[in-house]
Amino acid sequence: DAMVIQNPRYQVTQFGKPVTLSCSQTLNHNVMYWYQQKSSQAPKLLFHYYDKDFNNEADTPDNFQSRRPNTSFCFLDIRSPGLGDAAMYLCATSRAGTEYYGYTFGSGTRLTVV
C-alpha cells in the first residue's frame, strides 16, 4: 500500500543533543510537510518542500532544519533540542493542486527530551 512512513515512532533524546527524524513516502507526491503538535494544540506547520523548493514558516525556530534528498525522503533535524521541543512530529504529503483531497499523514514521531 502506498503510504507515508515515519521513523522512529518514539524518540528519546538528551537536552542539546542533535536528533534527526525521518519520513518516507511511496505516493510520489511532490509536496512534503513537517508539522509539530504539542498536547491539545493545533498541529503547527514548521516547513514544507514543494518539489526541491524549501519553504520555511516565519516563526519556525532556527534550531529546526530539513533536508529532502529525493522525492521519497524528507528529514527533520533538530540541532539542539530543548525541553520545549518535546512534541509529536507529523510528516505529511500531497500532490500540488489536490489539497481538497487532503494530505496523507504518517503516524508521527513522539519526541521526548530528557
Place this chain on the structure above:
Amino acid sequence: DQQVKQNSPSLSVQEGRISILNCDYTNSMFDYFLWYKKYPAEGPTFLISISSIKDKNEDGRFTVFLNKSAKHLSLHIVPSQPGDSAVYFCAATDPSNTGKLIFGQGTTLQVKP
C-alpha cells in the same frame, strides 16, 4: 493569532445519536475546509472536505456544513458509533500561501455504547 478555532475541547454522545463538531475561522480567503480524524498513536486521516463555494457536502454518515457569512463550519455524524471516538481536527487551505493547511486545535469525541 489562531485562524481556525475549535472551541469545544471535548464532546460526549450516546451511540446512535448525532454528533456535531464545530469550527470557526477568521480568514475569508480560505478556499477549502477539511476534517481530519485522529486515533491515539496514529497520524490524522482525511475524512471529508468542502469547497468554499458550497454550503454542504455529504459522505455516508458524515456531513459538513459551511456558513460563510458566519465563518463557521460543522461536521455532523449520524448515527454516531463507538468507533468514531477520536480527535477531530478542522483545517482550512490558504490559497494565498501555497494552499497550506491550517489546523484547529481539535475536539475529542467520545461515543458511548
